[in-house]
Amino acid sequence: xxxxxxxxxxxADGFYIKIIDHNGNPVTTNVYVLWIAMYPGQYDDxxxxxxxxxxxxxxSHNTLVSYNLDFPDTPNVVACAQVGGVxxxxxPIMHNKDGFTLSLYDHNGNxxxxxxYVLWIAxxxxxxxxxxxxxxxxxKCNKQHDFVWMGYNMNFPSTPNxxxxxxxxxxxxxxxxxxVSHTATGYTLRIIDHNGNYVTTPNSVWTFWIAAYPSQYxxxxxxxxPDNSFSQYSTMTVTTTLQSQSRSIYPVNDNDYIRFxxxxxxxxxxxxxxxxDTYGHLYNNLQVELDSDDDSGEGTxxxxxxxxxxxxxxxxxxxxxSSSTAGPYTLYYQYSGIADLPPATPSxxxxxxxxxxxxxxxxxxSTMDPEGGNVYYWFDWGDGANSGWVGPYxxxxxxxxxxxxxxxxxxxxxxxxxxxxxxxxxxxxxxxVTIIANTAPTLACTGESGYTSDGVNPD
Numbered sequence: 190x191x192x193x194x195x196x197x198x199x200x201a202d203g204f205y206i207k208i209i210d211h212n213g214n215p216v217t218t219n220v221y222v223l224w225i226a227m228y229p230g231q232y233d234d235x236x237x238x239x240x241x242x243x244x245x246x247x248x249s250h251n252t253l254v255s256y257n258l259d260f261p262d263t264p265n266v267v268a269c270a271q272v273g274g275v276x277x278x279x280x281p282i283m284h285n286k287d288g289f290t291l292s293l294y295d296h297n298g299n300x301x302x303x304x305x306y307v308l309w310i311a312x313x314x315x316x317x318x319x320x321x322x323x324x325x326x327x328x329k330c331n332k333q334h335d336f337v338w339m340g341y342n343m344n345f346p347s348t349p350n351x352x353x354x355x356x357x358x359x360x361x362x363x364x365x366x367x368x369v370s371h372t373a374t375g376y377t378l379r380i381i382d383h384n385g386n387y388v389t390t391p392n393s394v395w396t397f398w399i400a401a402y403p404s405q406y407x408x409x410x411x412x413x414x415p416d417n418s419f420s421q422y423s424t425m426t427v428t429t430t431l432q433s434q435s436r437s438i439y440p441v442n443d444n445d446y447i448r449f450x451x452x453x454x455x456x457x458x459x460x461x462x463x464x465x466d467t468y469g470h471l472y473n474n475l476q477v478e479l480d481s482d483d484d485s486g487e488g489t490x491x492x493x494x495x496x497x498x499x500x501x502x503x504x505x506x507x508x509x510x511s512s513s514t515a516g517p518y519t520l521y522y523q524y525s526g527i528a529d530l531p532p533a534t535p536s537x538x539x540x541x542x543x544x545x546x547x548x549x550x551x552x553x554x555s556t557m558d559p560e561g562g563n564v565y566y567w568f569d570w571g572d573g574a575n576s577g578w579v580g581p582y583x584x585x586x587x588x589x590x591x592x593x594x595x596x597x598x599x600x601x602x603x604x605x606x607x608x609x610x611x612x613x614x615x616x617x618x619x620x621x622v623t624i625i626a627n628t629a630p631t632l633a634c635t636g637e638s639g640y641t642s643d644g645v646n647p648d
Contacts, residue, residue: 413434413436413447416445417444417445418444418446419472419476421446422447422448422504423445423446423448425448425505425522426450427449427450427457428523428524429523431523432523433520433522434520435519436518437516437517437518438467438509439515441512441514441515442512443509443515444508445506445507445508447504447505447506447520448502448503449502449503449505449522450501451500451501452500452524453499453530454497454529454530454559455496455525455526456495456496456524457493457497457503458493458494458521458523458525459492459521459522460485460487460490460492461486461492461518461519461521462486462518463490463519464489465489465490465509466489466509467486467489467490467491467507467508467509467510468483468507468508468509468510469482469492469506469507470506470508471504472503474501474503474504479495479503483510490518493505496529496612497524498612507520529560530559531613531614532556532557532558532559532564532606532614533557533558533559534605535604535605535617536554536555536617537619538552538553538554538568538603538617538619539553539554539620540620540622542620542621542622542623543622543623543624543625544594544622544625545627546594546624546625546626547593547627548593549591550591550592552568552592553589554566554568554588554604554617555582555587555588556584556606557585558606562584562610563581563583564582564583564584564586564608565579565582565588565606565607565608566582566588566604567579567605568590568592568602568603569604570594570602571600571602571622572594572596572598576590576592578607581609588604594622594624598623599621599622599623599624600622600623600624601620601621601622603616603617603618604617
């Protein structure tokens with residue numbers, strides 16, 4: 190049976206709950222842990238409001254991230270659960286014959302009346318006598334004033350199904366009234382005292398509970414918000430060392446815009462990992478999209494590998510695949526390779542600056558490749574025609590191409606180059622060429638009147 194084990198320690202920080210999955214393996218990723226410190230004697234009077242201090246911790250890749258979740262003395266309100274600076278739960282607590290009730294509000298201050306999870310935690314008080322032992326607890330229904338033990342089990346579903354036993358009554362007040370359906374792959378709490386005996390005496394057990402709005406606790410807001418536009422972005426420094434940022438798509442339709450500086454000639458890699466279906470976009474500093482990807486990474490994660498041709502600032506945008514996608518992801522980034530820069534801009538084409546229609550003329554240009562590799566040249570003849578790529582030529586060598594214009598006019602001939610990796614230079618300055626109509630010379634012959642030549646004996 191899946192269990193949650195908790196090493197008890199009655200201190201200012203409460204006790205630590207360790208979660209173990211149904212295979213007996215510790216759960217170290219994406220788990221919320223509630224720490225609880227109870228005051229002695231607070232349970233003596235069942236009409237007294239519940240007074241506890243709690244600390245919520247989020248386990249993410251073996252790292253505990255703490256959020257405060259406090260119950261002040263009066264009126265015993267859960268002030269907030271700070272997640273990324275955003276309050277998640279504000280809840281008045283009451284203690285009555287129906288157990289503890291809790292008013293739930295979302296991060297916008299709206300009353301939550303549906304899709305509410307309720308977490309029940311039962312604690313065996315005498316367990317604190319031996320803080321070195323493990324406390325194993327099982328979720329049960331709330332302890333009522335008449336000490337009737339209702340004996341309901343409670344499991345964490347493996348899928349985000351609504352917890353039927355903790356549904357809001359429509360006014361924002363969530364109550365424990367019915368059991369939750371069992372899910373074999375979920376987590377279960379069982380009450381066992383420090384001697385290993387199953388706790389069945391209701392008078393010795395107090396159960397309290399807290400409700401959580403799923404869309405807020407499944408995906409906490411990341412530490413980089415707000416970064417939702419080109420004008421409101423977060424940053425990253427990309428180096429040759431693989432680095433990462435823990436982020437989230439939350440709420441749905443969230444977009445993460447991240448600006449970075451890139452150096453020309455290097456290949457920049459960006460990809461995500463995790464169960465969230467991500468989509469990536471790469472933009473230059475003018476906000477023109479250069480590349481995008483959906484699932485080239487692991488699973489439904491995107492991956493973009495892009496060779497930067499011009500040094501400067503760029504933007505990476507990460508979003509969910511669909512309008513309903515939300516969840517955490519880890520972004521990885523680095524650049525690699527020996528700089529592969531495009532050739533320098535070629536010289537202005539050299540050749541005739543005037544000519545006749547239909548006559549072929551040859552033009553040349555040259556350039557250098559920074560890496561000393563071969564280059565190709567492309568001539569634009571200014572009449573809608575071009576030479577296509579000619580070459581290869583060694584770096585610094587002159588390339589040639591010929592063209593004949595079909596009509597008279599003024600044309601502007603320019604050239605560009607590319608290296609063997611396909612990296613293109615800019616266009617050269619233009620050479621002005623004037624083409625005129627080709628009128629052949631006319632030969633006039635005058636003969637004597639009445640004279641006929643047979644072409645054989647012209648005399």
